[in-house]
Amino acid sequence: MPPLFNFISLGLFLKYLGLCFFSVIGAIQVAAGGRGIEGLSLLPASLRRWQMPGGVALILASFAVFFAITPEVFTPGLAGAELVTLFGLGGFLALIFVLAIAQVREGLQAQGIRPDEVFPLPQCEGALYGLSSEANKALCLIPDPQEPLLLDGMASRLAREGFLVMVLHWKQPPGFEATMGVLALAVEHLMKDRGIGWVGLVGHRLGGDIALRYMGEDEELKTAVAIAPFLEPEKLEPGLEWLEETGFIRAWRRFQGKEETLRELAPLRYLGELEGRPCLLISQAPLAFPKWDNIKTVEVDEKPWRMASSERVTALVIKWLRSCNKQMRSKRVALV
Amino acid sequence: MDYALFRAINNLAGRWPLLDAFMRLMVNDYFVPTSMALILVVMWFWGRSESERAHYQRIAILAALSLITANIILKGCNLIYFRPRPFDAHEVHLLFYKPWDSSFPSNPATVGFSISVAVILQDVAWGIPLLVLAVLFGFARIFCGVHYPLDVLAGALLGSLVAFGFVKFSRRLEGLIQFIRRTLKKFYLA
Numbered sequence: 001m002p003p004l005f006n007f008i009s010l011g012l013f014l015k016y017l018g019l020c021f022f023s024v025i026g027a028i029q030v031a032a033g034g035r036g037i038e039g040l041s042l043l044p045a046s047l048r049r050w051q052m053p054g055g056v057a058l059i060l061a062s063f064a065v066f067f068a069i070t071p072e073v074f075t076p077g078l079a080g081a082e083l084v085t086l087f088g089l090g091g092f093l094a095l096i097f098v099l100a101i102a103q104v105r106e107g108l109q110a111q112g113i114r115p116d117e118v119f120p121l122p123q124c125e126g127a128l129y130g131l132s133s134e135a136n137k138a139l140c141l142i143p144d145p146q147e148p149l150l151l152d153g154m155a156s157r158l159a160r161e162g163f164l165v166m167v168l169h170w171k172q173p174p175g176f177e178a179t180m181g182v183l184a185l186a187v188e189h190l191m192k193d194r195g196i197g198w199v200g201l202v203g204h205r206l207g208g209d210i211a212l213r214y215m216g217e218d219e220e221l222k223t224a225v226a227i228a229p230f231l232e233p234e235k236l237e238p239g240l241e242w243l244e245e246t247g248f249i250r251a252w253r254r255f256q257g258k259e260e261t262l263r264e265l266a267p268l269r270y271l272g273e274l275e276g277r278p279c280l281l282i283s284q285a286p287l288a289f290p291k292w293d294n295i296k297t298v299e300v301d302e303k304p305w306r307m308a309s310s311e312r313v314t315a316l317v318i319k320w321l322r323s324c325n326k327q328m329r330s331k332r333v334a335l336v
Numbered sequence: 337m338d339y340a341l342f343r344a345i346n347n348l349a350g351r352w353p354l355l356d357a358f359m360r361l362m363v364n365d366y367f368v369p370t371s372m373a374l375i376l377v378v379m380w381f382w383g384r385s386e387s388e389r390a391h392y393q394r395i396a397i398l399a400a401l402s403l404i405t406a407n408i409i410l411k412g413c414n415l416i417y418f419r420p421r422p423f424d425a426h427e428v429h430l431l432f433y434k435p436w437d438s439s440f441p442s443n444p445a446t447v448g449f450s451i452s453v454a455v456i457l458q459d460v461a462w463g464i465p466l467l468v469l470a471v472l473f474g475f476a477r478i479f480c481g482v483h484y485p486l487d488v489l490a491g492a493l494l495g496s497l498v499a500f501g502f503v504k505f506s507r508r509l510e511g512l513i514q515f516i517r518r519t520l521k522k523f524y525l526a
Contacts, residue, residue, distance in 0.1 A: 019370065027374040031381035039524070040381065059374060063367065073364045075433050080407060080447070083365065087373050095525070239521040240381065240389060251524055 005082050008072065013086070015070045016078060020090025021097075022062035028098050029055030036303075039102050039243030039251055103247035113152045119166065119189060121182050123174045126166045126189065127152065130159030137325065138164040138196040140186050142207035143308070145173035145261075146254045150308035151204055157314050158202075163321070166190060168207075173257050176264035183214045191220065198222050200324070202317060204308045206230060206258055208281075209267040215279065216270030223324045225280045225317050226267075228304035231287065233262040245305040254305075271295060278327070280320045282313055296320075338486040342422055345478045345485070349429035356431060362476035363432050368444070368469050372451050376400070379455075379462055380526075390517070393526055395462070397513050398502050399454040406450035406498040407443075410491075414438045421482060428481035435482055442483045445474040445491025453499035470495075 007013040025042070032040035033051025043051050067073060078086070115127035129152075139158055143151040148170045155165040166186055174182060183201075190199050200223040203211030208226030215224040230236055236259050242251035268289055271279070281287060281297045284304055300313055307313045349356060361367055376396045383389030419440035422428050437443070448470025456463025474492060477483040502509070520526035 016366065019366070023370065023374055024377055027377040028381065031378045034378075035382060035384055037381065063370075066366070067361070073366060074360070076435070077365055079365075080443070083369055087370065091373075091377065237521060238524055239386070240383075240524060240526055241386065243524050248524060 005085060006079070007082055007086075008077055012070065012072050012077060015066060016083075016086050017090050019062050019066040020087045021094050023059045024087075024091040024094035025098060026055040026058030026062065028094065029058065031055075032098075035244075037240070037243055038106075038245050039247045040098050042098060042101050042105075044105060099248040103249050106247045106250065113156050115152070115155075115167070119186075121168070121185055123178055124148070124171055124182055125169045126186055127155070127169050129155045129165040129167070130163055133159070133162055133164070135162055135164035136196060137162070137198040137200075137321075138166070138190040138194065139200050139202055139321075140183070140190065141165055141167040142183070142201060142203035142210050143167065143170070144205035144207050144254070145170040145179075146256065147205070147305070147308070150305070151202075151207075153309050154202070154314050154317070158318065158321075161318055161321075164190065164194060164196060173261075176261055179210055179261075180214065180217065183210070184218070187218060187221065198325075200224065200321065202227070204228065205304060206261065206265075209262060209265045212267040212279065212281075213265045213270050215277065216273045219275070221277070223278050223280070223321070224274075225282070225320060227282045227307050227313060227317075228284065229267060229281065230258065230262055231268055231289070233259050236262060245303050278324055280317070282307065282316060338484050339426070341485045342478060345475070346422070346429050346481050349431055349479055349481065359476045359479045360431055362472045363480045363482070365444075368473040369447060372448070372466055372469055375462070375466055376451070376455075389526070391459070392462075393517055394506070394513055395455055395458045397516055398458070398506055398509070399451045399499075401509070401512075402450045402454040402495075402499040402502045403447060405502070406446050406495045409494060409498065410441060410443060410446050413441060413494075419484075419487065422484055423481055430482070431480035432482050439483055440487045440490055441494050442474060442477055442487040442491030444477055445470070445483075445488045446495040448473040449492045449495030450499050451495075453496040454502055457500065457503045 028040050029042060029051050031037065033048060033055060036048070041051060043054070115129055116131040117128040119126035119128060141151045141155050143149070151167050155167045158165050168182065168186060187199055190196050199221055201211035201215060201221060202225040203209070204227045208229030209231065211224045212226050212229065215221050238255050242255055246254070271289065272292065274294060276294045279295045281295065282300055283297065284300065284302065286299055287297050298316060300307065300316070302310050302313065376399060379392045380396050383392045414437060417440060418438045421435065421439045423430050423434060452463055452466035452470040455466050474488040478485055478488060517526045
């Protein structure tokens with residue numbers, strides 16, 4: 001019986017495998033550059049404009065080297081099955097390589113802003129910003145439990161606007177009950193220990209869903225802002241879109257446990273129970289749910305995870321909080 | 337007529353070194369198939385939204401299925417009918433090695449057209465470069481003396497028909513397409 005595959009020689013096997021490996025890396029860079037897929041990019045964002053031409057150059061160079069060192073090209077060579085097998089193997093190795101490099105590159109990016117004080121909470125820490133100012137309004141910022149440090153930049157900016165801000169730095173993704181418990185303690189600390197009567201919530205991704213749900217639970221809260229919330233567990237599924245903003249491992253971590261928690265949070269069900277208190281939902285794509293007067297939706301052309309550090313989104317949040325404050329004051333004047 | 341056309345094309349070989357070099361690049365077993373596969377790889381990751389990704393990935397899957405099916409039918413044809421190569425029967429300008437399998441239908445034309453037609457029927461912009469590559473692949477085989485025009489035409493027809501069938505009846509393959517995408521989605525690759 002003839003062998004299943006005939007790769008002719010080890011040299012030809014390795015040369016064609018090399019061509020496939022490098023040219024597929026080039027092809028992935030073309031796609032990742034053209035579509036801004038962070039998790040498939042070998043280059044950092046600052047060099048992104050070189051990614052597409054670099055990918056094309058890598059493909060051309062791979063072909064040039066292959067034809068230069070492979071005189072067997074013009075002798076009976078690999079048949080269809082061998083070509084497909086080697087392309088598959090080379091492509092697979094290229095994909096693993098690209099995913100690994102993108103992950104390592106991401107790991108090198110350091111981040112960190114020091115809060116003014118840290119308030120201990122179960123399963124998390126409340127990082128406080130804006131303690132130096134005489135704040136009479138406070139915000140509780142709820143990051144996605146898998147990305148507890150993403151909102152610190154926004155927190156520091158909001159503190160400069162005169163808010164006392166507490167960011168919940170989750171130590172591990174909490175369950176539904178624990179999340180509600182932590183929020184109750186955090187809001188209580190801001191209201192009772194710090195003596196602030198005006199408290200609002202700002203949440204990002206799953207934190208946004210948590211904010212909407214908890215707003216329905218606590219009538220004392222004045223407003224909630226949900227940045228890129230998921231809202232519906234049915235629409236949550238893994239896929240390439242999770243790699244658009246981060247490497248493979250971080251994307252995998254971000255997705256973990258979301259569906260179950262979201263099902264329990266059921267934020268859409270609680271949106272109707274806010275009794276006129278204003279809410280802002282910021283998303284990349286239009287959101288589909290029944291219209292309520294107190295709920296404003298804004299579409300921003302930014303990727304959902306990047307919204308946490310987006311200047312534009314931060315400015316929107318500040319504008320919204322100011323308008324809420326004005327409304328509150330005018331209501332008070334009307335009452336007087 | 338087949339032979340006359342073959343003569344007319346093959347007689348162009350050996351006159352202009354640059355044209356010969358270009359045809360030798362096109363005729364070999366590596367350049368065109370690998371380039372086509374690379375275009376499909378780019379296409380796979382190209383979608384901006386979920387619906388765009390579903391569109392492109394569906395095309396890539398159908399092109400791959402069309403290629404596999406056309407190749408199986410081609411092997412069947414080769415078992416039934418053997419046509420000698422032009423260089424076996426005539427004096428030709430041979431710019432390539434001497435393949436020993438049946439000349440009819442042309443394997444490269446079948447491969448090229450099964451992929452490019454499957455794509456062009458669903459997305460013209462992505463299909464045009466693939467179709468150009470397929471046409472050049474088939475033409476180069478005649479130019480370099482390893483196929484008759486009728487072999488290439490039959491290969492192109494076979495590849496196109498299989499591709500057309502896959503696109504036409506793609507709804508029946510929806511389950512398979514979704515299964516492939518769902519499986520790859522679990523690895524964040526679709």
